[in-house]
Amino acid sequence: MTATMTAIRKPLTAAGCAAALFAGAAACGTVENLTAGQKVDRAVEELGEQKSLSFELGLHAKPSALTKLTGEAEPGEEMPPEFAKFFTGLRIKLSVESKKPLADSGEKDLVGVGMRVSGADGLLAEFRVVGDFTYYRADLEALGEAMGVPFPTVDELPESEKELRKVLEGKWVKVDNSELEQSRKGTSGSQEIDTKTQQKILKAVRGVVAREVTFTSKGGGDGTEQIVAKASFRDLLTGVFDKLRPLADDLPAGTELPTNKDLKEAPDKKIAVNFSLKNGDLTRVSVNLAALADNAKGTRLPLVLTFGKASDLSAPSGATEVPVGELMGPGNPFTGGMLGGGF
Numbered sequence: 001m002t003a004t005m006t007a008i009r010k011p012l013t014a015a016g017c018a019a020a021l022f023a024g025a026a027a028c029g030t031v032e033n034l035t036a037g038q039k040v041d042r043a044v045e046e047l048g049e050q051k052s053l054s055f056e057l058g059l060h061a062k063p064s065a066l067t068k069l070t071g072e073a074e075p076g077e078e079m080p081p082e083f084a085k086f087f088t089g090l091r092i093k094l095s096v097e098s099k100k101p102l103a104d105s106g107e108k109d110l111v112g113v114g115m116r117v118s119g120a121d122g123l124l125a126e127f128r129v130v131g132d133f134t135y136y137r138a139d140l141e142a143l144g145e146a147m148g149v150p151f152p153t154v155d156e157l158p159e160s161e162k163e164l165r166k167v168l169e170g171k172w173v174k175v176d177n178s179e180l181e182q183s184r185k186g187t188s189g190s191q192e193i194d195t196k197t198q199q200k201i202l203k204a205v206r207g208v209v210a211r212e213v214t215f216t217s218k219g220g221g222d223g224t225e226q227i228v229a230k231a232s233f234r235d236l237l238t239g240v241f242d243k244l245r246p247l248a249d250d251l252p253a254g255t256e257l258p259t260n261k262d263l264k265e266a267p268d269k270k271i272a273v274n275f276s277l278k279n280g281d282l283t284r285v286s287v288n289l290a291a292l293a294d295n296a297k298g299t300r301l302p303l304v305l306t307f308g309k310a311s312d313l314s315a316p317s318g319a320t321e322v323p324v325g326e327l328m329g330p331g332n333p334f335t336g337g338m339l340g341g342g343f
Contacts (some may be wrong), residue, residue: 036227043281053095053096059088065300073265094115123139124146209236212231233267272291274287
């Protein structure tokens with residue numbers, strides 16, 4: 001499945017970068033002379049004024065569309081129908097709730113943070129960070145089937161990993177946040193970008209995006225408006241990373257920026273990101289991944305980010321506390337990545 005996974009990963013990464021850059025352009029005030037850009041700017045700022053917010057990301061397309069775009073794979077590397085169904089049905093939803101507006105919130109102000117990963121047939125995994133604990137549950141049987149990597153059954157668990165029984169049964173478990181924090185101290189280097197470096201990055205990117213991106217408005221009725229940001233994808237990425245390379249030493253340990261050779265392999269195509277506003281509020285951002293493919297004629301593969309209120313972030317009752325070492329150990333690599341920040 002190497003070629004197929006590469007075919008998916010490249011456009012997903014490309015589109016994600018483009019959407020983030022275009023949204024950042026407006027939020028950074030790089031398009032002050034453009035009314036459409038100003039509207040996106042205000043809408044992004046208003047997200048930070050919310051106390052309850054959710055983001056949901058997913059491919060809003062038929063499995064057949066994804067299969068068509070990966071049809072150029074070598075014999076034996078074609079995408080199986082179940083994989084196409086899995087990726088087009090996958091939804092990742094992040095929720096956050098705070099006592100203060102999110103833009104002004106610190107860690108102590110947060111009421112809860114959570115993430116749900118669901119597929120076409122229902123919930124695959126979920127975690128919530130509430131108070132002193134992180135809560136987790138998953139349908140590992142469904143997840144294993146979808147990923148092609150089956151997890152052990154309850155009966156197959158070794159005695160040394162019996163704490164994972166509740167996880168395999170799909171029940172809520174919890175780990176102490178202080179233990180999670182302690183487990184992360186063994187990792188090398190900081191994984192966070194400090195405020196000063198963030199400002200350097202925004203300043204570096206600002207001129208590139210202002211030069212490369214154009215914003216246009218497609219007004220609609222009933223308070224709705226569509227704003228489209230367009231740019232040459234390769235030119236945009238090349239310009240941005242040229243500005244970021246001098247800041248490489250300030251980025252988290254292990255960060256690898258693409259080389260000029262890598263960027264020459266990026267699609268040399270126009271990319272458009274669509275911002276949907278309702279009465280001035282940002283409700284949806286979408287980008288057609290098919291625009292980055294070579295065989296996309298007549299095919300649409302929208303990657304969509306929607307905004308709304310946070311899902312339930314209460315502490316689940318009856319959760320069983322388990323040692324963080326067991327939950328993040330080799331017996332359960334999926335939860336290890338999820339709780340350890342690798343998801």
